[in-house]
Amino acid sequence: MPRILLDTDGPVATVRLDHPPMNAFDSLQREALSACARRLADDDAVRAVVLYGGERLFAAGADIKALAAMRPEEVRGWNRALQRTFDEIARLPMPVVAAVTGYALGGGMELALAADYRVAADDAILGQPEVQLGIMPGSGGTQRLVRLIGPSRAKNLLMTGRRVGAEEALRLGLVDEVVRPDAVLDTALGYARRLAEGPPAALEAIKEAVDHGGDVGLSAGLALERSLFTGVFGTQDAAAGIRSFLEHGPGKARFTGSDGDA
Template identity: 55%
Template sequence: MWSAEYVRIEVDDATPKVATIRIDRPKLNPLNEQVQDELKAAAEQVSALPQWRAVVLYGGPKVFAAGADIKEMADLSYTDMVRRSGALQDSFTAIARIPKPVVAAVNGFALGGGCELALCADLRVAATDARFGQPEIKLGLIPGAGGTQRLSRLIGPARAKDLVFTGRLVAADEALQFGLVDRVVAPEEVYPTALAWAAELADGPAFALRAAKEAIDRGLETDLATGLEIERIQFAALFATEDRAIGMRSFIEQGPGKAVFG
C-alpha cells in the first residue's frame, strides 16, 4: 500500500475495489506544499492501478481540510508564488483527473483549499455539521486552486461570486440546496456512506464510467458542438469494450439492470 508522511492510500477488506486517499496532517489538515505534492502522487497511484475502480477522498472524522497553510504562505513573494502556483493547481487537477469515480467524504471544515479539494471530486457526502467556504478574500486574495472555476461550474456564477466575494461559510444544508454537496448525513455516517457509494460505482463498467467522466468534464470546458463530438467519440469507442458486450448480452438474456461487470 502507498503511504507518504501526510497522505496515504487505504483499502478496506470489505470493499477491495475502492481506494481511500486519506489526508492526515493534524490538527486541521492544512494543505501545505508537501501535502499538495503527496496528493498528486496518491492520485497518480490510484489512477494507474486497475484493481481500484473508485476512490474516496477523506480527511478523517474531525475535519476534511481547513485550507492552505497560511504560515507557510505568509512570507512568499510574487515570484515565489509564480513558481509554486502551477504546482498547486496541478496537484488538485491530478485529483480531478482520476479516471474513476471519486467521492469526497467531508467532516468538519472544508475551507479555502479544502473546499477546492472537495470540488475536485465527482460527488460529495457531507456531515450535518460540515462547513464549506472560500474565505481567501479575507486575506486579500482569491481562490487559487480552482475555486473561481470549479465552484462556478458546479453551483453557477452568481452563487459562486457570493461565496468568493464575501468569504462566508456555508452550512451543510445550504450546500445541499446549492448543489455543492450531494448527500448530507450524520457525522459518523459520512465515511461509511461515501465508501458504500464508491463501492456501488466500483461494480459498474469501468471503461464506460471513465468515458462518462471524461465526456462530462471535458465537455464543460468547451462549447456545445465540441462537447457533443467528445461524447460521440467516447460513445463509439465503448463498442470495442468487453463491458459493452456483457451489458448488452445481459440485457437481451436477462433483462435490464442485471449485468455483472468484471
C-alpha cells in the same frame, strides 16, 4: 511523518489526509497527494476513490503561516503546483467521492470540488474565505465552483468569503448528500463501492464527456460524446451488459473491467 494515507479495499481506494491538526496544505502535503494521485491513475484494479480528512475535519486550506513568508515569485510556483495536484485528482479516470466532515475551507473546499460527488456531515462548514485575507482562490475555486453552482451563487460565496453549513451547501448544489457525522465515511464508501461495480470504461468515458464537454461548444461536445460512445461500445463490458439485458433484464450485468474488443 506521512501526510497522506492510502488504503485499498478491493476496487475502492481511500485517500486519507493526515496532517494534523487542520490538514493544511503545505509543500509536503501537496507532494504526497500528487504522488498518491499518480499511483491511483496507474492502478487498473482501483475503480473508485474516496477522499477523506478524518472524523474531525476534511481540510482547512493552505498553510497561511508558510504562505505569508513567501515572496510573490515563490507564491506563483507554489500555487501552480497545488493547482496541478488538484487537477491530477480531478483527472483520475475513476469516480472520486469526497467524504466531508467538519471544515472544508479554501484549499480544502477546492480539493472537494475536484471530486465527482460530495457527501457531507450535517455539521460540516464549507467556504472559500480567501477574499477575507485580501486574496482570492487559486487552486480551482473560481473555476470549478462556478461550473458546479452557477456564476451568481459562486460570486456570492467567492466575493463575501462567507461560510455555509451543510444544509445550505446541499440547496446550492455544493454537496450532493448530507448525513450524520458518524455516517459520512460509510456513506461515501458505499457509494464508491456501488460505482466500482459498474463498467470502468463507460464510467471513465462519462466522466470525460461531462468534464470536458462543458468546456467546448455544443457541436464539439456532441462530437466528443460520439467518439467516446463508439469506443465504449467496442468493449467486452458493453457486450456483456447488452447480452445480460436481453437475457435477464436491466440491472443484472456483472462487469469485469475488460476493455478489449468485444
